[in-house]
Amino acid sequence: MIKPRTQLTLAAVVALVVGVAIISPAQQGEQTPPKELVEYVRQAKQQGESDADIQKKAAAIGWPEAVVKKAIAYEASGKPVPASPMTPKEVGTTPPSVPSASFEMPQTDRVSSGGAFDKSAAPTVAARAGSDEYLIGSGDTLQVAVFKDPDLSVPTVVVRPDGRITLPLVKEIAVAGMTERQAEAAIGAAMSKFVTDPVVTVVVTLPTSKKVYMVGAVRKEGTLSYTYGMTVMQAISEAGGLNDYAKKTKIYVLRTENGREYRLEFNYKEVLKGERMEQNIMLLPGDTVVIPQ
Numbered sequence: 114m115i116k117p118r119t120q121l122t123l124a125a126v127v128a129l130v131v132g133v134a135i136i137s138p139a140q141q142g143e144q145t146p147p148k149e150l151v152e153y154v155r156q157a158k159q160q161g162e163s164d165a166d167i168q169k170k171a172a173a174i175g176w177p178e179a180v181v182k183k184a185i186a187y188e189a190s191g192k193p194v195p196a197s198p199m200t201p202k203e204v205g206t207t208p209p210s211v212p213s214a215s216f217e218m219p220q221t222d223r224v225s226s227g228g229a230f231d232k233s234a235a236p237t238v239a240a241r242a243g244s245d246e247y248l249i250g251s252g253d254t255l256q257v258a259v260f261k262d263p264d265l266s267v268p269t270v271v272v273r274p275d276g277r278i279t280l281p282l283v284k285e286i287a288v289a290g291m292t293e294r295q296a297e298a299a300i301g302a303a304m305s306k307f308v309t310d311p312v313v314t315v316v317v318t319l320p321t322s323k324k325v326y327m328v329g330a331v332r333k334e335g336t337l338s339y340t341y342g343m344t345v346m347q348a349i350s351e352a353g354g355l356n357d358y359a360k361k362t363k364i365y366v367l368r369t370e371n372g373r374e375y376r377l378e379f380n381y382k383e384v385l386k387g388e389r390m391e392q393n394i395m396l397l398p399g400d401t402v403v404i405p406q
Contacts (some may be wrong), residue, residue, distance in 0.1 A: 125381075146184035149302060150176065154188045247341045249274055249288050249296060250322025257300065260312035263302065271321070283306045293317060309311040323398035330359035330406035339398045345379050346393050348402055355381065358406040366394070367401040
């Protein structure tokens with residue numbers, strides 16, 4: 114069986130395509146909503162999507178309006194996700210939630226509209242506690258493995274500019290914007306039309322769609338491919354280390370979130386000694402590490 118996956122984005126709506134064909138008009142008014150649709154509604158609401166947006170997304174891939182409305186109402190009732198699609202009056206247990214962690218970023222300098230920095234609180238962002246947070250992008254190389262079915266497995270496939278990959282049986286499927294787990298769920302749902310209970314594993318083997326930028330007194334200035342969990346110290350190392358002119362106590366990271374730019378200080382000498390290690394934050398795609406000289 115496919116491992117339960119609960120954390121979905123709107124991109125994961127492709128996982129619902131297979132279920133559309135299951136529903137007949139007679140079933141629409143009398144049975145429990147499909148499991149995959151209820152799961153999608155639940156997770157979309159957790160991420161702040163409105164009922165109207167959910168209705169629009171589901172309808173775009175062919176779900177009947179009445180069925181989607183029933184799924185929204187079912188989710189609002191707080192009942193567990195149905196054990197299987199369109200099974201009358203049968204429900205299973207609620208899938209376990211994906212654990213997440215958060216951390217408060219250091220209280221560092223924030224860029225104000227006037228260009229000066231004020232020391233108000235930096236944003237709180239979700240900690241990248243596992244690869245569940247990495248979103249697949251165009252140009253990334255994936256490995257797709259189907260347990261005990263090498264003919265359906267693909268050791269290497271590159272995400273095309275349109276965000277899709279090509280796989281046996283299911284042909285094209287969109288994965289851009291998904292985490293590895295969400296891609297597993299989407300591919301598994303598509304393959305279940307042809308294979309009984311496929312167990313799919315997706316691994317990003319070469320993440321090239323996301324970058325961090327190294328500016329200033331490093332030996333290899335420019336862009337680095339973002340690797341999940343990369344810290345400031347690791348990025349400096351991958352850039353060849355600091356050159357002889359680097360101001361090691363004046364390094365900082367520029368990060369843009371929600372339209373605002375933040376400056377996060379980094380003292381290379383302190384971190385090298387194992388002091389104030391909270392400065393050695395995990396970088397995010399698009400971060401710029403500035404090393405003055």
